[in-house]
Amino acid sequence: MSLKQQAVFSGLDLSNGTWVKLICGASNEDLPSIADLCAVFAAAGVHCVDVAADIAVVNAARQGLEWVQSRFGVRPWLMVSISDGKDIHFRKAWFDPTLCPVNCPRPCQKICPVDAINSRAGINQSLCYGCGRCLPSCPLGLINEQEKHLKTNDLAHLISEIRPDAVEIHTAPGRREAFETTLESLLISQIPLKRIAVSCGTEGHGITTETLAKELWHRHACLRRHDQAPLWQLDGRPMSGDVGAGAAKIAVSLWEKIRPIAPPGPLQLAGGTNAHTINQLTPNSRPDGIAFGGIARQLLHPILLKAQERHCSLREWPEGWEFALTQAKQLINPWLSR
């Protein structure tokens, strides 16, 4: 390990098992909600917020983070997510509403967790974060997914403009060259990054834990060549949005199986993580961190909607802010105080 990596590895919350990240969603562009989500979870104590690599999204996130910094003096890392290929985290759903029968009971609308589907207007692309729940819900098969992918040529310029603290690369088995190309492209920006997170799991790829470990070892070698410090994000059940104990168990089980064979660097749980996750761990078992995505957004969705109905942000509504902060703390405090 290089001196630079040793320095970066030491002295971080990542080393003591209390690291908590908020995932706002790699294709979530709901700017008012992103600003509030980042503010609430930053005030609650997360160490990092992870948002789409998009200027408008990053500006919204910064708005929330700066508001919190000016009041509470805390400032989590700002991480942006990119992908080295096709990935369900980087998609949106779409359909042509003019093709819908007028008497359709609209199962798509009922199933969307963020109310992105409007009865007559189709899917609000800013609100859709690509969870995929609506895709199989249409009896006429009208709903399609659309990839939302950044070209590697644009990466360096984008990262220079965004200047994030960290970047997450979503990868998949068999994409070794694509990962290296993506990494090299973003490093052209010469923005110093505290971590390069690598997100991958076994579900949806049809691979064993051993194969996943081999893929991560390759990413490790690649990061070392470029003198970058890793953070391994184990995507237990990607985009599940599941708040039950079953999904929580899958994320923990992946971590338990991979930790003896994983490359060096912090291992952080994600994908299916929720309030049950902590109960799946024994007192002596301790992943280096956790990321909450769907559950965090779902938890605050009703209060964010109420704020929108009042035509204000949560930051401008003291009662709403206090309620949201209490909810966020209930989710993350068991991790911060481990």
Ligand code: SF4
């Ligand atoms: S259900 Fe998911 S994929 Fe479909 S519109 Fe809503 S957020 Fe988008």
Ligand code: SF4
């Ligand atoms: S379920 Fe299909 S047909 Fe019905 S409103 Fe949704 S997209 Fe249209």
